[in-house]
Amino acid sequence: MKGLYIGSTGPWAGKNLAAMAVGLWLQREGLRVGYMKPLGARPKTVDEIVGDEDAFFVQEVLGLEDDPALVTPVITPANLRTCSLADRKNEMERVREAYETLSRGRDIMLVGGCGEFLHSGRHAGISGPALVRRLGLKALVVDRYDGALHYDALLGYREVLGDALAGVLFNDVPEDYLRDAEEMLVPYLSEHGIPALGIVPRDRLLNAIKAVELAWRLGGRIVSGNRESGRIVEDFLIGTMQVDNFMSHFKQHANSATIVGGDRTDLQLVALEGQCPCLILTGNITPDEIIRTRSEARGVPVIVVREDTYTVARKMEEILNSQKLRELVKIRRAAQMVDNTMDYPALKAQLGF
Structure with a gap:
């Protein structure tokens, strides 16, 4: 043997x-x-x-x-x-x-x-x-x-x-x-x-995670787009730049969740229109009605978390690496x-x- x-x-x-x-x-x-x-x-x-x-x-x-x-x-x-x-x-x-x-x-x-x-x-x-x-x-x-x-x-x-x-x-x-x-x-x-x-x-794909599980792992909650909570997230982007730069950067990274401050409605709209698989809003700030409406129309789950953008990005990296x-x-x-x-x-x- x-x-x-x-x-x-x-x-x-x-x-x-x-x-x-x-x-x-x-x-x-x-x-x-x-x-x-x-x-x-x-x-x-x-x-x-x-x-x-x-x-x-x-x-x-x-x-x-x-x-x-x-x-x-x-x-x-x-x-x-x-x-x-x-x-x-x-x-x-x-x-x-x-x-x-x-x-x-x-x-x-x-x-x-x-x-x-x-x-x-x-x-x-x-x-x-x-x-x-x-x-x-x-x-x-x-x-x-x-x-x-x-x-x-x-x-x-x-x-x-x-x-x-x-x-x-x-x-x-x-x-x-x-x-x-x-x-x-x-x-x-x-x-x-x-x-x-x-x-x-x-x-x-092997390190990908569903949006609903991602919300649980981040300690957040899905506030809109629930019907598409099974969408797959393969990577992530951090939305901390000017809108024009973010748009060009975003187009090169498909299936990437976008981590952005809850007060950055401009970047949130860019991510939604670009069909990101999941939008993660930091700072425990609930999105306004425009973002909620667009997320439902686009089928993009929106997750609200308490931590700041840097902390959430570190958590995301660990989650994807340990899938x-x-x-x-x-x-x-x-x-x-x-x-x-x-x-x-x-x-x-x-x-x-």
């Missing part, structure tokens, strides 16, 4: 995406696939059983129905006062027993990481490297572009893991960085014993993108099949 640990250089990098895509591919290859996520950071209760939200979802996509207590034997408490960290010095044996139980009758186990590969889980003795060593796993590391790719971290992982590092999957790489990644970074990492198994290009794959259309699209780029034969060889 083989085992593959899926870790990452940071949070929200695409570990779940990799687990689902790889798991579905292995199943199509006729292999019996199991899954676990030893450390959970997003507690969720289903039928009075506590598990990890991400683990529940990955299991559902892979068609698995294993006991959540085995799938995620260690859950980080939301409130530290409810559990002493000192009592969690070493949870490795509990994880190992769960792994052995889940692996019975399976050809391969996928082990999902939590947070950053090197450090997350150290308080419980179940960091990524510790799990790879104790359970005899290979490791696939997902590295998501966030202004750069993290080759120094990957070199460090190679030093720690040696040949147990099966390779790296680069994720969310923008078009203007793809050539550098392919022609410079991939050969460099290969020389240092780190196979680059794939480069997934950026796709705005979880939860919709079936996104999962299919993302899995196909991974399939298009992943060197599955090389991964299979690394696993020893």
Whole structure:
């Protein structure tokens, strides 16, 4: 029986995406696939059983129905006062027993990481490297572009893991960085014993969010355009410039929500006439009747939030970067993108099949 640990250089990098895509591919290859996520950071209760939200979802996509207590034997408490960290010095044996139980009758186990590969889980003795060593796993590391790719971290992982590092999957790489990644970074990492198994290009749809969920995440309320609250937001613009400049800038960014002060009726009208998918008004200022009427006519939801424009823009960036794959259309699209780029034969060889 083989085992593959899926870790990452940071949070929200695409570990779940990799687990689902790889798991579905292995199943199509006729292999019996199991899954676990030893450390959970997003507690969720289903039928009075506590598990990890991400683990529940990955299991559902892979068609698995294993006991959540085995799938995620260690859950980080939301409130530290409810559990002493000192009592969690070493949870490795509990994880190992769960792994052995889940692996019975399976050809391969996928082990999902939590947070950053090197450090997350150290308080419980179940960091990524510790799990790879104790359970005899290979490791696939997902590295998501966030202004750069993290080759120094990957070199460090190679030093720690040696040949147990099966390779790296680069994720969310923008078009203007793809050539550098392919022609410079991939050969460099290969020389240092780190196979680059794939480069997934950026796709705005995968980080998109519905306006109604965006309102909830921002702590705001939709005051008009409710019938179109399911519109998709892929990016955002900040309306703090002159109207003429804003109009030309706005036309170049389709499907971008517009964040603008509640007192800037002029920019609000420009955004509405330009068919922005969502208008976000800051400063807790309710729009006037003209804006409400136009938003209803154009089918553009208007969200009112309390914070200032700068604060809301920072929240928006975090929300879009941390979007979880939860919709079936996104999962299919993302899995196909991974399939298009992943060197599955090389991964299979690394696993020893």
